[in-house]
Amino acid sequence: MSTPIPSLADAPPVLCVHGIGKTYAEPVLADVSLELRAGEVLALTGENGAGKSTLSKIVGGLVTPTAGSMNLGGAAYAPASRKDAEALGVRMVMQELNLLPTLSVAENLFLNRLPRNLVGWIDRARLRENARHAMAQVGLDAIDPDTLVGTLGIGHQQMVEIARNLxxxxxxxxxxxPTAMLTAREVDLLFEQVERLKARGVALVYISHRLEELKRIARRAAVLRDGRLVHVDEMANLSTDRLVTLMVGRDIGDRIDLGERRIGEVAFKVSGMTREPVVRDVSFEVRAGEIFGISGLIGAGRTELMRLIYGADRADAGSVSLGREGGTPEPVAIASPSDAVKHGIALITEDRKGEGLLLTQPIAANISLGHLRAVSSKGVVDGRREAALARQQIDAMRIRSAGRHSRCRNCRAATSRKW
Ligand SMILES: Nc1ncnc2c1ncn2[C@@H]1O[C@H](COP(=O)(O)OP(=O)(O)OP(=O)(O)O)[C@@H](O)[C@H]1O
Ligand SMILES: [Mg+2]
Structure with a gap:
């Protein structure tokens, strides 16, 4: 590792990882050494696929390293499972939510410690009470603890996952x-909890691509690139540009110039869109060339509105109109997502892994799925055309994978274009 780790003179490290490596088919982590101190937040950042989650899972007991050792509070630490790690006080909020959708919020929160009454039955009243308390900490007071987790939106599920680990x-x-699916209000609530834990002497690792969050919350930052730790420094010494350069390994130069934006005629119009009780009488117009933002808290109905427009749910009332060149927008019938696609409407889902992709299918199949007509003749997919389309999109989106045949769950999009 090139950079010495700055140490705090005031506290011994709670956790040390030394020379950690992990190899699957190829090495994904190599020679990572880090120290973590009580009461600090260490930001861990890096591009998609840099190895951040793998390193976390090693510390959290979910993945066994192929090299290196760890030390927790002065003793050798080699957890065999997540349960092992939790028993020693090492917990993690996972990127992929780890909840049981068919159980209630309260049951998910207290799965390993369900309160029992004298005869050994689950004490439902106490469970509900404890759940309410845990949910209030992250601002989920409005949700009934008996709600099934699977019926919650992904943002709320993320808050339940966080509450469970607090x-x-x-x-x-x-x-x-933790904040990938959250809005500013929940981020503030989460940060309050982080401050509370810091004050209690908990050592925190905070992984995010949102550099402004890291600046707000972390004292030090560690940057992973292609499985190697390339830099560890005080946050105060790192500008955003420097962090990005460290993450991608080269100067990314000027930000992308989006050019001049010309706003044209009304191209898309939504009128009176309603599905009780979440979406009520929503109307708006978007002009050609315009980017129209829709904002609101978790649960405000943003996702539901988009699903109605896309035909994924049936509306009680309302219509979608599309503009023709030079003409006024005319209503179109959208009863299903395939109708929406036919009319040239695309939706990138909020929960891409859950709703947007077929993770077990190859990248090429996922890319062509919404364009089957473009890659097939007489109802049969033409492999060559599908491959050509896949290559073009893999290139355009800089999708990192072993090739178009690899399954979707094993690929990553390079993120350097996010900034
Ligand atoms: N179980 C696995 N089998 C094989 N390869 C894996 C496995 N888990 C992760 N990888 C690979 O290891 C690399 C690091 O993945 P990891 O999820 O740790 O990255 P990350 O930094 O968390 O990325 P992101 O920002 O997208 O969350 C990737 O190339 C990934 O495809
Ligand atoms: Mg990750």
Missing amino acids: IGDCRVLILDE
Whole structure:
């Protein structure tokens, strides 16, 4: 590792990882050494696929390293499972939510410690009470603890996952992209909890691509690139540009110039869109060339509105109109997502892994799925045309994978274009 780790003179490290490596088919982590101190937040950042989650899972007991050793509170630490790690006070909020959708919020929160009454039955009243308390900490007071987790939106599920890890004793807490699905209000609530844990001497690792969040919350930052730790420094010494350069390994130069934007005629119009009780009488117009933002808190109905427009859910009332060149927008019938696609409407889902992709299918199949007509003749997919389309999109989106045949769950999009 090129950069010496700055040490705090005031506290011994809670967790040390030394020379950690992990190899699957190829090495994904190599020679990572880090120290984590009580009461600090260490930002862990890096491009997609850099190895952040793998490192977290090693610390959290979900993945066994192929090289290196760890030390927790002065003793050798080699957890065999997540349960092992949790028993020693090492907890993690996973990037991929780890909840049981068919159980209630309360049951998910207290799965390993369900309160029992004298005869050994689950004490439902106490469970509900405890759940309410845990949910209030992250601002989920409005949700009934008996709600099934599977019926919650992904943002709320993320808050449940966070609440679950704030319960009980913990010495080390890893937060792996906890705010990816959250809005500013929930981020503030989460940060309040982080401050509370810091004050209690918990050591935190905070993983995010949102550099402004890292600046707000972390004292030090560690940057992973292609499985190697390339830099560790005080946050105060790192500008955003410097962090990005460290992450991608080269100067990314000027930000992308989006050019001049010309706003044209009304191209898309939504009128009176309603599905009780979540979406009520929503109307708006978007002009050609315009980017129209839709904002609101979790649960405000943003996702539901988009699903109605896309025909994924049936509306009680409302219509979608599309503009023709030079003409006024005319209503179109959208009863299903395939109708929407036919009319040239695309939706990138909020929960891409859950709703947007077929993770077990190859990248090429996922890319062509919405364009089957473009790659098939007489109802049969033409492999060559599908491959050509896949190559073109893999290139355009800089999708990192072993090739178009690899399954979707094993690929990553390079993120350097995010900035
Ligand atoms: N179980 C696995 N089998 C094979 N390869 C894996 C496995 N898990 C992760 N990888 C690979 O290891 C590399 C690091 O993945 P990891 O999920 O740790 O990255 P990350 O930094 O968390 O990325 P992101 O920002 O997208 O969350 C990737 O190339 C990934 O495809
Ligand atoms: Mg990750």
